[in-house]
Amino acid sequence: MGRITLSQVKKDFGEVSVIQKLSLTIEDGEFIVFVGPSGCGKSTLLRLIAGLEDITEGQIEIDGRNATELPPAKRGLAMVFQSYALYPHMSVRKNIAFPLRMAGVEKSQQDRLVEEAARMLNLTDYLDRRPRQLSGGQRQRVAIGRAIVRKPAAFLFDEPLSNLDAALRVGMRLEISELHKRLETTMIYVTHDQVEAMTMADRIVVLNDGRIEQVGTPLELYRKPGNLFVAGFVGSPKINLLSGAESRKHGAATIGIRSEHISISTEGGDWPGSIGVSEHLGSDTFFHVACEGGDAPITVRADGEVDLKYGDKVFLTPDTAQIHKFDSRGLRID
Amino acid sequence: MATQHSRAAARLMISPAVILLLCWMLVPLGMTLYFSFLRYNLLMPGTESWNGWTNYYYFLTDPSFTDAIINTLLLVGGVLAITVVGGVLFALLLDQPMWGQGLIRVLVIAPFFVMPTVSALVWKNMFMNPVNGIFAHLANALGVAPLDFFARIPLASIIWIVSWQWLPFATLILLTSLQSLDQEQLEAAEMDGANWLRRFRFVMIPHLARPVTVVILIQTIFLLSIFAEILVTTNGGPGTATTNLTYLIYVQSLLQFDVGAGSAGGVIAIILANIVAIFLMRMIGKNLDA
Amino acid sequence: MAREVSKRRKAITTAAAGCVGFLMFFPILWIAILSLKSEGDAIRGPLEILSSNWTLESYGAVQERSNYLKHFTNSVAISFGSTFLGMLVAIPAAWAMAFVPGRRTKDVLMWMLSTKMLPPVGVLIPLYLIFRDTGLLDTRTGLVLVMMLINLPIMVWMLYTYFKEVPGEILEAARMDGATLRKELFYVLTPMALPGMASTVLLVIILAWNEAFWTLNLTAVKAAPLTAFIASYSSPEGLFYAKLSAASIVAIAPILLLGWISQKQLVRGLTFGAVK
Numbered sequence: 001m002g003r004i005t006l007s008q009v010k011k012d013f014g015e016v017s018v019i020q021k022l023s024l025t026i027e028d029g030e031f032i033v034f035v036g037p038s039g040c041g042k043s044t045l046l047r048l049i050a051g052l053e054d055i056t057e058g059q060i061e062i063d064g065r066n067a068t069e070l071p072p073a074k075r076g077l078a079m080v081f082q083s084y085a086l087y088p089h090m091s092v093r094k095n096i097a098f099p100l101r102m103a104g105v106e107k108s109q110q111d112r113l114v115e116e117a118a119r120m121l122n123l124t125d126y127l128d129r130r131p132r133q134l135s136g137g138q139r140q141r142v143a144i145g146r147a148i149v150r151k152p153a154a155f156l157f158d159e160p161l162s163n164l165d166a167a168l169r170v171g172m173r174l175e176i177s178e179l180h181k182r183l184e185t186t187m188i189y190v191t192h193d194q195v196e197a198m199t200m201a202d203r204i205v206v207l208n209d210g211r212i213e214q215v216g217t218p219l220e221l222y223r224k225p226g227n228l229f230v231a232g233f234v235g236s237p238k239i240n241l242l243s244g245a246e247s248r249k250h251g252a253a254t255i256g257i258r259s260e261h262i263s264i265s266t267e268g269g270d271w272p273g274s275i276g277v278s279e280h281l282g283s284d285t286f287f288h289v290a291c292e293g294g295d296a297p298i299t300v301r302a303d304g305e306v307d308l309k310y311g312d313k314v315f316l317t318p319d320t321a322q323i324h325k326f327d328s329r330g331l332r333i334d
Numbered sequence: 335m336a337t338q339h340s341r342a343a344a345r346l347m348i349s350p351a352v353i354l355l356l357c358w359m360l361v362p363l364g365m366t367l368y369f370s371f372l373r374y375n376l377l378m379p380g381t382e383s384w385n386g387w388t389n390y391y392y393f394l395t396d397p398s399f400t401d402a403i404i405n406t407l408l409l410v411g412g413v414l415a416i417t418v419v420g421g422v423l424f425a426l427l428l429d430q431p432m433w434g435q436g437l438i439r440v441l442v443i444a445p446f447f448v449m450p451t452v453s454a455l456v457w458k459n460m461f462m463n464p465v466n467g468i469f470a471h472l473a474n475a476l477g478v479a480p481l482d483f484f485a486r487i488p489l490a491s492i493i494w495i496v497s498w499q500w501l502p503f504a505t506l507i508l509l510t511s512l513q514s515l516d517q518e519q520l521e522a523a524e525m526d527g528a529n530w531l532r533r534f535r536f537v538m539i540p541h542l543a544r545p546v547t548v549v550i551l552i553q554t555i556f557l558l559s560i561f562a563e564i565l566v567t568t569n570g571g572p573g574t575a576t577t578n579l580t581y582l583i584y585v586q587s588l589l590q591f592d593v594g595a596g597s598a599g600g601v602i603a604i605i606l607a608n609i610v611a612i613f614l615m616r617m618i619g620k621n622l623d624a
Numbered sequence: 625m626a627r628e629v630s631k632r633r634k635a636i637t638t639a640a641a642g643c644v645g646f647l648m649f650f651p652i653l654w655i656a657i658l659s660l661k662s663e664g665d666a667i668r669g670p671l672e673i674l675s676s677n678w679t680l681e682s683y684g685a686v687q688e689r690s691n692y693l694k695h696f697t698n699s700v701a702i703s704f705g706s707t708f709l710g711m712l713v714a715i716p717a718a719w720a721m722a723f724v725p726g727r728r729t730k731d732v733l734m735w736m737l738s739t740k741m742l743p744p745v746g747v748l749i750p751l752y753l754i755f756r757d758t759g760l761l762d763t764r765t766g767l768v769l770v771m772m773l774i775n776l777p778i779m780v781w782m783l784y785t786y787f788k789e790v791p792g793e794i795l796e797a798a799r800m801d802g803a804t805l806r807k808e809l810f811y812v813l814t815p816m817a818l819p820g821m822a823s824t825v826l827l828v829i830i831l832a833w834n835e836a837f838w839t840l841n842l843t844a845v846k847a848a849p850l851t852a853f854i855a856s857y858s859s860p861e862g863l864f865y866a867k868l869s870a871a872s873i874v875a876i877a878p879i880l881l882l883g884w885i886s887q888k889q890l891v892r893g894l895t896f897g898a899v900k
Contacts, residue, residue: 441645
C-alpha cells in the first residue's frame, strides 16, 4: 500500500517560502513525476515526503496514518538519491542489505532478499565489489536495489538519472518503468527533464516557484496545457508562442502552436519567412523559420525527406484547430 | 537538511567544546586584564592595590619595551622574508618532475617536526659554537676567524634557527597549492603564447597569492610567540638584544614576579596579535563560504 | 596531461632538489651521527668525527644521568592524553556543526579559531597562578588540560573539514534506510571519516609533543616532558655534545615518523582548511 496525501503543506526556509500551501493526493501504485525548472521546490517537496525536512505547516498522511511528525526511518519509504549515496566502505552486498540490517532482519533472510534483488537488477556478479569499482549505471542499480529490498510503501527518486550519460539514461528510464510495472508500488520521481516526465509518468505534477501549475497525465498536459508556463515547459521542441497582432486575431493575449501543427510550403501560406537553422533527426526535420514581422524564429516539424536550405523562402500555415489560446494572465482560454 | 530532533542533539554535542573554550578564554583573559590595573608582586603577597594605568605607563615607557618591540618586528619580519622567498623557490623546484621526489620532500619538511628546544640547542652548540661548531671548523679551514654568533649577531642567529624550522611549513603549503594549480590553465596560457617567465608572472604568482597570505598570517601568529628558542640560547641577551615581547613579559612576571606589569604587557601582546588575527580570520572566513 | 621531460633536465632538477633536501636535513643527520660517537670525539672537527669510532654509549648515559625514560613517558602521556581527551570533545562538536549547520555555526567556528590566536603569554600569569593555587603546577594532569585546550580549536576545525567532505546524501540515505542517530554514527559516518580522524590525531599529537611554551613554564622536574628536559642541556655545565645529540634523537625520532606519515593532512590542519 502506498497512498500519500499532502494537505496544505507549506515549507519556509527562514524568510523564504519554498513550498507554498499545496495539496496533493498520490494514489497507491501510481508513478507520479514532479517536474519543473531548478529551484521550483520539487526536490524540497520530495524531501518533505521523505521526512528529511520538517514541514512548516500542513499535514502528510501515508496510508491514512498521519506521518507529519514521523522521522524518515519510520515512514516506510525508500529513496534513491541523485548521487546514489552508496556507502563507499561497504560491498554491494552490504549496501543492499543495510536497510534490512537496520530493521533487524535475520541474517539468512537478509541474504535471500539481497540475492533476489541482485538477480532482478543483474547485479549478481558484482555483489562483492565496492561501489567505486562500478560504473555509473551499476551504481544506480545498487541504489535501486537498496531501495527495493525492504519492500517500502513508496519509492522516492531524486533526479536519479542526471549523473548518467545520455545513452545510459534512456536504458535506465526503461528499467525503472519496467520495475514499476513489476512491483506495482507507488513511485514518486523528481526530475527537471520533461522528456523523462513524459515517458515515465502515470501523472505529472508541474511545479513552479513552489506552486503546482498543473497535475495531469502526460498527454493531458501536452494537449491541454492549463497555462503558459506548462505549455512552454512540456513538449520538445518547445511550443511556439506568439503574441501581438497574430494572437489578437484569435482573441487571445498569447497563442501557442506546436511544431507538428504547422505545415510548411514553398508555394504559399499564411506566414511568409525564410529558413534559418535546420535540425535533421532522420525521420523528422525541424526547421527554424524567421517569419516577417515576428521576432523569434518559429519551429516547424517536417518530414525527413523535405529538402530545404538555409535562406530558402517558405510559407507557414498553422492548423487553427490546434492553436492554444491564453489570456493576459497566462491562463488557458477554451 | 535538518529536523527539530537533530537540532536539539546538535546543540548538546557542541556545548562541551564551547563551554571549555569559553572558560579557557574568558577566565584567564579577565584575570590578566584585572591584574594589569593592580600593584601586584608575587614576592609581596597581600599588598595588592589598585594602580590605574600606572602598569601600562611603566611598561610602555620602559626602554626594554621599545627594544622588545623592535626585536619582535625584526624577528617576525626576518623569518617571514626568508621563509616566504625560500618557500616559493623550494616549492617551484620540488614541483618539477624529478626522481625520488617523495624522499626529497620528506627531507625538506623534516625540520618542522623538530621540537624548538632541540633545534635551538643543536644550532647553538653543534653549528654556531665559536670553538666546536661546524661553522667554526669551516672558518678555520678557510683561514678566517670564526664568528661568535650569539655574541656578535645574536638576533640574526635566532632568526636563522627559526627560519630553518618554518621554511618547511611555507614550502609544504606552497607546494600543495602549486600542485592544485589547474594544468589546463598553464596550457591555455602556453597556447596564448606566454613563455615560462610570463606564465610564472601571470598564472602562477596570482595563484600563489592566497597561500602566501595564509603562510604569512599563520606564521605571524606563531612567530609573535617565539619563546623556547630564546630561552635556551640567549636568555634574551646580551642585554636585551634578543628579548622579544613574549620573552619580556615572561621576565617581568615569572622572573621579577611583577604580575601587574607583566599583565599589562600581556594585554598589549593580545592587542598586537589580534590585529594580525583579524586579517587571518577574514581570509579563512571567506574560504568557509566557498 | 603531464608531458615528457628530457632526462637531462630531470637529472639537473633532481640534483638541485637533492642538495636542498640534504642541506635542510643535515642538522638532523649530524646529531644522529654525533649521538653515535663518544663524548671526546664529538667535539672534534667534522672530518675527524666521521672517521672516529661508532658507539651507543651516549644513549645509555642519557638514561643514567637524568632518568630520560621518565621524561619520555611524560611526553607520551601528555600528548596522547590531551589528544584523546580533546577528540572526545571535538568529534561530537565537529559532527554537529558539519551535519546540522545552524545560522550561528560559522560564527562559532570562527570564534573557536580566534581562541587559537590568543598569544599564550597574554594568559601566562593567570594560568600560572591558577595552577599554583590548585596544585596543578608540574603535574601531567595540568599539562594534559592545557594541551587539550590549546589544540581543541584545531581538532574541531580539522574534523569539521573532514566531516564536511562526507556527502550529506549518504547520511540521509542511512536515515531513510532506518538507521537511528547512533547507528548512523557507528555504521556509516565513523568508518567513512576514520582516515580524517586518524590524521587529526596524528597532527595534534605532533603539536602537543613539540609544544614548548607551556611545558617550559608550567613544569619543573616531575612532569617535565622532553621539550623541557632538553632545555636543561642549555646550561653550560650540562653541555655534552654526544649526550645532547642522543637525547635529541630520541626526542624527535618518533614525531619525525608521525610527521612524515601525515604530511598531506598537515597542510590542511595548520591552515585551518584554508589550503588543501
